[in-house]
Structures are given as structure tokens and as C-alpha cells.
Amino acid sequence: EVRGVHIGMAADEARKKLGTPRDKSAEQDFYVFNDNEAVQVYYDKTGAVTAISVDFMSGANGVPTPKEILGSDAEAKADGSIFKRVDYPKAGYWVSYSRTAGSDPTITITIQKIR
Numbered sequence: 001e002v003r004g005v006h007i008g009m010a011a012d013e014a015r016k017k018l019g020t021p022r023d024k025s026a027e028q029d030f031y032v033f034n035d036n037e038a039v040q041v042y043y044d045k046t047g048a049v050t051a052i053s054v055d056f057m058s059g060a061n062g063v064p065t066p067k068e069i070l071g072s073d074a075e076a077k078a079d080g081s082i083f084k085r086v087d088y089p090k091a092g093y094w095v096s097y098s099r100t101a102g103s104d105p106t107i108t109i110t111i112q113k114i115r
Helices: 011-018 066-070
Strands: 028-034 037-043 049-056 082-088 093-099 107-113
Touching: 011 028, 011 037, 066 082, 066 093
Parallel strands: none
Antiparallel strands: 028 037, 037 049, 049 107, 082 093, 093 107
């Protein structure tokens, strides 16, 4: 769940939770909450949420750790980047945590329905 939005939720319900998107279509909405946080929500042909991706840019507050998202730590590479994905087949989705390299990293957390 991201800001009250979850996989399988109807687009209208997701939009009520997140507000007015910067860009809106039948397939995807794009939200910018501030200079440091953006969310993309993807929909299937029936209008149900199939994926949610959150980007935390450098300087964002309250960025969750891999352990908070995935239930376990994720090892950083030598350049500081991180990528880890955990599948939850019984729940029907996967979750990934990605951190770019460098001193101003972007952290992306994605939840997607398993197809």
C-alpha cells in the first residue's frame, strides 16, 4: 500500500486517495507531491491498479529502508547502488527497492501485480 492505494483498487478510488494527478490517462497517472517525491500508478484495461512506483529524490524525508519495505536488508554495491526484488506469489505481487549510485541518489520502490 502506498498512501492508501493498493494493487487491485479501482482508478477512481486511487485518485480520491492521491488527489489530482499531474498527468492522467486510462493506463497511468503521475503525481508529484513535492520536489522530493513522485508516484506513478498503473492501471489495467478494467481500470484496476496493477502497479505503484514511488520515487524519493535526494533530500526526501521519511524514506523507508529496504528492511521496512522488503522485510530484510539489501546489500549495497561498491558504488552505493542497491537493487532487491521480493516476490509474494500467494499475495499476487512483487516488490522492489532500488537506489541509484552517487551522492544524490533516487530511491524507487515498486509494487506490481504478478501477471
